[in-house]
Amino acid sequence: MRIHQYEKLWIVGAMILIVGFIVTITYGSVGLGITMIGDEEETIAPDELNDDEQFGEPRVEQVGENEYAAYVVAQTFIFQPDPIEIPANNEITFHVTSRDVIHGFYVPGTNINAMAIPGQVAELTVEFDEPGEHGLICHEYCGSGHHTMEGLIVVQPEDEFDLTELSAETPDTVTSGEQVQLNATVENGQLEPLETTVDAEIGDQTFQQNITVDGNSTQDVTFTAESTQLGVGEHDWTVTVDDYEETGSVEVVSNETAAAEGGEES
Amino acid sequence: MGSRVSREIGHDEYDPWGTLSLIVVYFVALTLMWLFTYFVEFVGNTPTVMGMIVPVMLG
Numbered sequence: 133m134r135i136h137q138y139e140k141l142w143i144v145g146a147m148i149l150i151v152g153f154i155v156t157i158t159y160g161s162v163g164l165g166i167t168m169i170g171d172e173e174e175t176i177a178p179d180e181l182n183d184d185e186q187f188g189e190p191r192v193e194q195v196g197e198n199e200y201a202a203y204v205v206a207q208t209f210i211f212q213p214d215p216i217e218i219p220a221n222n223e224i225t226f227h228v229t230s231r232d233v234i235h236g237f238y239v240p241g242t243n244i245n246a247m248a249i250p251g252q253v254a255e256l257t258v259e260f261d262e263p264g265e266h267g268l269i270c271h272e273y274c275g276s277g278h279h280t281m282e283g284l285i286v287v288q289p290e291d292e293f294d295l296t297e298l299s300a301e302t303p304d305t306v307t308s309g310e311q312v313q314l315n316a317t318v319e320n321g322q323l324e325p326l327e328t329t330v331d332a333e334i335g336d337q338t339f340q341q342n343i344t345v346d347g348n349s350t351q352d353v354t355f356t357a358e359s360t361q362l363g364v365g366e367h368d369w370t371v372t373v374d375d376y377e378e379t380g381s382v383e384v385v386s387n388e389t390a391a392a393e394g395g396e397e398s
Numbered sequence: 399m400g401s402r403v404s405r406e407i408g409h410d411e412y413d414p415w416g417t418l419s420l421i422v423v424y425f426v427a428l429t430l431m432w433l434f435t436y437f438v439e440f441v442g443n444t445p446t447v448m449g450m451i452v453p454v455m456l457g
Contacts, residue, residue: 141418145422149429152429156432156437157436164441165448223448239445242443242445242446244446257447258448260445
């Protein structure tokens with residue numbers, strides 16, 4: 133069979149095109165590591181999410197050096213947690229599931245696009261290079277409030293990101309003469325130990341304490357002020373750790389008032 | 399009359415350069431569109447879902 137020269141040319145050209153398509157796809161998956169969201173992930177009963185170790189408390193947690201896991205629950209018509217705070221330049225693996233009906237998990241302008249299916253966990257690993265805020269929307273019709281279903285992904289600079297949580301409390305009232313105790317709890321959700329300073333202020337008295345909180349643990353700090361020095365009345369207190377601040381107030385009541393009320397202190 | 403205007407040519411004399419140039423244009427358009435959709439619209443649309451293929455190969 134004789135094939136015309138031009139015909140040979142475009143047969144070869146078509147072959148080169150096909151090989152080129154395959155080479156680019158292979159380069160994308162092997163060289164760049166692009167993948168599709170598979171269906172081989174674990175399953176979970178949607179009505180038992182609250183008892184689940186991971187989805188019971190939707191959150192971001194550190195699972196390795198430069199690796200974080202975000203457990204996201206979609207339900208009518210919100211995403212939990214909201215906002216999802218993650219560090220830039222770290223591998224984030226989203227585990228997304230739904231509590232009720234099928235929802236979408238889509239970050240517009242990116243290739244982050246998954247379905248949140250009740251009973252299934254979609255697992256997708258992404259890395260944000262730049263800090264910034266990204267909207268997160270549901271793009272599977274899920275009910276009358278579908279158009280309002282949105283979340284927020286806040287990508288923080290790597291060196292500013294932490295998983296620190298601060299809580300603090302004092303008694304509501306303290307009898308004059310007794311000590312005012314301010315209990316602060318610092319939680320460090322990251323794997324690295326956290327070295328920081330706790331600043332506290334009760335009325336006009338200031339306190340400072342350096343602490344080291346081990347990875348994935350909490351530490352309690354107690355500050356004590358003499359109520360006689362504060363004087364009778366309401367006093368504001370503030371606890372500050374890095375960028376976190378807790379405030380409240382404590383009332384110092386005089387002995388007579390306390391006695392009249394039965395000397396009660398909480 | 400037909401015998402005056404018709405001419406028989408050999409296999410290699412046939413030269414459809416118009417068809418060839420159309421196909422070349424078509425192939426170039428295909429290549430450019432492929433590069434655009436894959437590298438600009440898809441890969442450029444970061445972040446992209448990254449997978450286990452590289453770790454599996456490295457590990």
